[in-house]
Amino acid sequence: MQLTGRIAPDNLMTLEAYARWRKQHKPEVIAHRKLRSVALGEHVTVQFESELTMRYQIQEMLRLEKIFEEEDIQAEIDTYTPLVPDGGNWKSTMLIEYPDVNERQRELARLIGVEDRMFVEVEGHPRVYAIADEDLERENEEKTSAVHFLRFELTGPMRDAVKAGAGVKLGCDHTNYPAHVAVGPETLASLAGDLK
Template identity: 70%
Template sequence: MTITRDTLLTLEAYARQRKALRAEAIAHRRLRSIGLGEHMTLQFEDEHTIRRQIQEMLHIEKIFEDEGIQAEIDAYAPLVPDGHNWKATVLLEYPDVHERRRELARLIGVEDRLFVEVEGHARVYAIADEDLDRETADKTSSVHFVRFELPAAARQAVRAGAQVRVGCDHTNYPAHLSIPAETLASLAGDLRG
């Protein structure tokens, strides 16, 4: 389903349902989140997570004009997978500000070293930050947006039950793991063909 102005709740309706919808949204987000190593989380997006994000932004910012609503849709809609890919928000989390500054300097380019590997298929590396460059010469950002463009055969394998690993082969952040079955089942639903 495409997110349009007509498919969103009004501010009033969302405000009434917000608390009731929160637990479901948190459970769905948790299902689609993968901790990779100690400091990285990949939050795989879908229509549900992005719709919730748009509704939250409209609620928080009290946006009710058509132009403002469309601007939020335009900003977030590119994060919804299109059936050929997985899209994720990548969070690099270091609670201590000094450690964060040091590690983000060591992790320049980490977003380009993220991969998914479908059983029996070649690794697919992330296409990162298509909206804007999020790193400088001195450090990477603590938030990145990535896309894993999966070939048709890999998509079919995932839908047929193949195992999938997610990982990072950056020199300063080597990590990988098999995507848990429940999470993989949710991600498989994002794929077509």
């Protein structure tokens, strides 16, 4: 899978080529996703996306749905490319996970607005709160969604600090889910590669 900085129909693999590539490279993509996944407390996971994770997602959708029509391929690209970081930000999928369905319903009701209270904090700089769910609203008056899409916009000095080795915290200051964690060095090194 070739990373080009721009996902387009002409640089995706055919279904046949992807099937061959997938057999050999799926473990690498899983390892990349795991590296860029940060647990925040017991019930929230933030998966920082990349061109690789989104290319893989698009190729998987094309494979699973057997999509080969040009307009349908473009629709998949249009759905997933907004989650590719653009050099000035980190983009992520936030998953709220409660295995028990009753507990999940109760907690999602208590966590309304949690996506807007997610932040990253680059050492020596103020917190940057997530811009959440730009594609569509994912909560209502009764509960929040178990899945949110987050964008963290970083200033030039923040990006420079990360690339120079500054520590980064991921956190949430929602009343019902206060948590923060230092992003591990391997994960941070991968995330630094997203920044220009």
